[in-house]
Structure formats: structure tokens, C-alpha cells
Amino acid sequence: MKLDSKFFDGIRIKGSRAGRPAEPRAPICAWEGCEEKGLYRAPLGRDHEGQYLNFCVDHVRQYNKSYNYFSGLNDKDIQAYLKDSLTGHRPTWTMGQAGAKAAGAKGAAGGGRKRWNPRSRDPFNLFGADEAEGPRPEARPKRVRSLEAKAFETLDLAEASTGEAIRTRYKSLVKQLHPDANGGDRSTEDRLRDVIQAYKLLKQSGFC
Numbered sequence: 629m630k631l632d633s634k635f636f637d638g639i640r641i642k643g644s645r646a647g648r649p650a651e652p653r654a655p656i657c658a659w660e661g662c663e664e665k666g667l668y669r670a671p672l673g674r675d676h677e678g679q680y681l682n683f684c685v686d687h688v689r690q691y692n693k694s695y696n697y698f699s700g701l702n703d704k705d706i707q708a709y710l711k712d713s714l715t716g717h718r719p720t721w722t723m724g725q726a727g728a729k730a731a732g733a734k735g736a737a738g739g740g741r742k743r744w745n746p747r748s749r750d751p752f753n754l755f756g757a758d759e760a761e762g763p764r765p766e767a768r769p770k771r772v773r774s775l776e777a778k779a780f781e782t783l784d785l786a787e788a789s790t791g792e793a794i795r796t797r798y799k800s801l802v803k804q805l806h807p808d809a810n811g812g813d814r815s816t817e818d819r820l821r822d823v824i825q826a827y828k829l830l831k832q833s834g835f836c
Contacts, residue, residue: 659687670695776833779826791836798827 654665658681666682670691683691698706772780772787780787783797803809805820830836 655682657684657687658682659684659691662687671697673697674699770833770835773833775829776835779829782822782826783830789835794827794830794836798823 654667656662657664657666662684664684664686666684668683668685668688669680670683670688671677672679672681673695674697681691698709701709777787780789783794783801785794785797789797801823802820805816805823807814807817827836
């Protein structure tokens, strides 16, 4: 390689004379009448997401103090915006409504097939079957184990008693057996303890 080649004479290095790349020029502060560098960004406002203004440090502080994203909106619009923000401003539907309509339309197109499977259980009525489809199958009765049967016996109740009947019977027995309600008679404390334990067991098992 020849160092006196004409190609070396045409090489130029961009940047400052010291060989360092030139620094990009900062924009001027967007505040009217200010000539300082606008090194700090501030949001432009509602309906202009992703757009910013450049200010100097003093004017960006002043801008932020008076900035109001909801400027120009009434209270009703603000509440609606805040409510929609909980779901990321995405559309939502009441549980079961959209699915029911879609399933109904699909059933009509498919020859009137029922969307409710009689063998399926829906004890909490999540899918909202139409009354026209007829009554749903009743949920199977809860199986009573030996400890739970003994708890029913302690409360003098039948195993098919409802939750309301269990709670009513429990309150009645507590009022009868508690020393504060029977003149301080402590002879019923053991019975009261058994009643409380029986009620707790039935409650934990989902009977009441």
C-alpha cells in the first residue's frame, strides 16, 4: 500500500476537530419567549398520547403544576373514563349475556339444538338457561358422612335440614344452654360445647 495514494487525500472524518462525533443539538424550550434548551419532555395532553413538548427545567416544572389531563371534561365524562380505565378501555360484557346470545344463535343455525346439557351441573346458575328450555336437573344432595350425621344428631336435626334451619336451631340452643341466659347454671356447659363444635363442623362442610 502506498501512503501517498490519492485515495487517502479524499478521506474526511465527520465530527469535531478533536475527532469526536458532534453532539446533537437540543431543541429550544417550547415556552413562549424562552431561548433555553428544551431538555425535558412533557405530555402534550389528552387525545395526543405519545406527543410531547420540550421545556427547560424551570418551565417544565411550571407546566407540570398546571397540567390537567381531564381539562374540558365534565364530572360524568371523568367518571366514565375512570371506569373504563379499570379494563384498559376495552369493551366488556355482563357474564353469561354474550355467551347466551351466541349460543342461542348457534343453536338456531344448527337445527334448534339445546345449549343446556341435562347431564351438566350448574348449581350457581352461571350460564342462565332460558325458561323455555324447561327446568334444570336438581343438584345431587350432599352426602352426609358419619361425623356430619353425628353433628345433625347433636343439634336434634334431620340430615336433610336446610342451612337456615341449622342456623336457627344453633342460635336457639345457644340461648338455652349458655350460662348467661339460664341464670348461671353451668351444668349445660358440656352440651353447649358439643353444640358449638357440631355447628362449626356443619358450617365447614358447607351445610350452612
